[in-house]
Amino acid sequence: MNFSRRLGEARAWGSARERQRIALAEAGVEVGHADVHGIRLRYAWRPGSGTPLLFCNGIGANFELVLPLVRSLHDVPVLLFDVPGTGGSPPAWFWPSLKRYAHLAVGLLDAIGQHGKFDVAGVSWGGGLAQRVAYDHPYRVRRLILMATSAGAVMVPGKMSALVRMTTPQRYLSRTYMARHAATIYGGEMRGRPDHAIEFAGMTRAPSTRTYLQQLTAIATFSSLPWLHRIDCPALVMTGDDDPLVRPINAYILAGLLPRGRLHVMRGGGHLFLSLQPEASAEVMLEFLRADTLRPQPAPT
Numbered sequence: 051m052n053f054s055r056r057l058g059e060a061r062a063w064g065s066a067r068e069r070q071r072i073a074l075a076e077a078g079v080e081v082g083h084a085d086v087h088g089i090r091l092r093y094a095w096r097p098g099s100g101t102p103l104l105f106c107n108g109i110g111a112n113f114e115l116v117l118p119l120v121r122s123l124h125d126v127p128v129l130l131f132d133v134p135g136t137g138g139s140p141p142a143w144f145w146p147s148l149k150r151y152a153h154l155a156v157g158l159l160d161a162i163g164q165h166g167k168f169d170v171a172g173v174s175w176g177g178g179l180a181q182r183v184a185y186d187h188p189y190r191v192r193r194l195i196l197m198a199t200s201a202g203a204v205m206v207p208g209k210m211s212a213l214v215r216m217t218t219p220q221r222y223l224s225r226t227y228m229a230r231h232a233a234t235i236y237g238g239e240m241r242g243r244p245d246h247a248i249e250f251a252g253m254t255r256a257p258s259t260r261t262y263l264q265q266l267t268a269i270a271t272f273s274s275l276p277w278l279h280r281i282d283c284p285a286l287v288m289t290g291d292d293d294p295l296v297r298p299i300n301a302y303i304l305a306g307l308l309p310r311g312r313l314h315v316m317r318g319g320g321h322l323f324l325s326l327q328p329e330a331s332a333e334v335m336l337e338f339l340r341a342d343t344l345r346p347q348p349a350p351t
Contacts, residue, residue, distance in 0.1 A: 070114045070253060077117040079130070083138075086157040091131050092138035093158055096120055098127035101192055103169045103339070104159060104183070105130050106176030109216075109265045110257040112137030115250070116173075119324055122332030126339065131158055135261025146264035148272045152182040156190070169339060171195035173324050174296065175265060178202050181274045184281050194285040194308075195335060198293055198321050200300035201307075202273035209294040212237075216295065228254075238292040238320015239327065246326060278307040285311040286338040288331070290319025312338075 074081060079094040094113050103126050105116055113130035114137070120128050133151060135141035144150060159168060169192050172180025177199020184191045200206075207213065212235045228250070232240040240246055257265075285308040289301035298315065305313035314334050316323045324331050 070255075073114055073117045073253065077120045079117070079120065079128075081138075082162075084158055084161040086154050086161050089134055089142045089144070089154060090140055091134070091154065091158055093129060093131040093162070095130075095162060096126075096128045098125040100126060101167060101169050101339075102127040102129055102159070102164050103171060104155060104180075106155065106170065106172035106179040106183070107131075107133075107136075108174035108176055109269070110136060110262050111176075112253075112255040112257075114253045114255070115325055117253075118328035119332055122328045123336065124332075126336070129159060129162070129164070131155065133261070133265070135258040135264070137255050137257075141258045141260050144264075146268040148179050148182040148268050149186065151179050151268060152186050155179065155183055156187055166190070167192045169193040169195070171197065171335070172199060173197040174199055174321065175269055178269055178272050178274070181278070181281070182272070184283060184285075185274070185277055188280075188282065191283050193339060194281065194283055195288070195338065196285065196301075196304055197288040197324050197331075198290060198296050198301075199304070200296050201275045201278065201304060203270055204273045204275055206297050206299045206303075208297055212294040235295060236321040237294040238290045238318060238323060240320055240322065241292070250322065250325065275307070278304070279309060282309055284338070284341075286314065286335070287311055288314045288316060288323075288334065290316045290321065290323040292319065293321045293323075295321045 074094070077096060079096045081092070081094050083090055083092050105128060107113060107116060112132050116130055120130070132139040167190050170180045170183045172178070177196045180194060180196060184194045215231050215235050229244045287301045287305040289298045291298055301313060305311040316327060316330065319327060
């Protein structure tokens with residue numbers, strides 16, 4: 051990459067930090083740091099009414115990428131966080147597993163004073179984490195939402211062209227790379243829209259290499275297939291119909307194996323439908339979160 055291009059990307063990064071600051075203010079979130087089991091985590095808390103929603107993000111992603119969705123979730127209290135080494139959370143040395151990340155996520159809820167029941171949602175890599183949270187904490191998780199995700203390492207694989215580009219964090223490091231390859235990686239709303247790719251890239255923060263490898267290791271050693279049938283809370287599984295990274299068939303598998311699962315397909319949606327169709331995604335999520343899904347009680351004898 052020549053010097054002028056590097057300079058242009060550096061300027062774009064500077065303006066991106068300002069856009070992130072504005073997005074945080076518009077979403078009404080409170081940003082802070084907490085020490086959880088010896089690890090420092092950066093989080094964003096949006097106060098509201100009702101059951102809090104713990105949101106688990108994708109691999110290498112900082113929580114600013116979810117702010118468009120948070121704005122559309124109205125008065126739902128939402129907790130976002132950066133896993134160690136992403137966004138504003140410093141890297142940490144630990145053996146990576148989704149069980150370990152789930153322990154940190156629920157520990158963060160406790161650290162900010164949320165000790166009761168909560169809903170959990172996860173997108174892509176974070177969908178695996180959300181499944182782990184629901185399995186490990188069945189008495190606290192009220193509802194589960196899974197988006198653009200799978201059951202883990204044992205899945206119907208995505209297109210090779212997309213998977214190869216996901217093995218490195220290059221898309222977070224170079225805006226040019228993101229604009230060139232976004233449609234191949236993410237599909238859906240990114241096709242023919244380099245402006246979407248540039249806007250999305252402007253909200254990212256590059257993770258550390260160690261962090262990315264930790265997250266890859268965690269998901270490569272994870273599969274929920276042996277115990278999905280034990281997650282008994284109501285579950286919503288969402289997928290885009292044009293996701294080259296996590297094929298929609300994986301969502302059908304999840305919804306079929308979860309005892310109380312239901313499926314919603316986002317038409318024209320790619321892997322990033324959550325960020326690029328935030329209003330439509332939030333509408334589906336709100337209907338699910340507010341629905342009366344309690345099982346009918348048996349008649350007295």
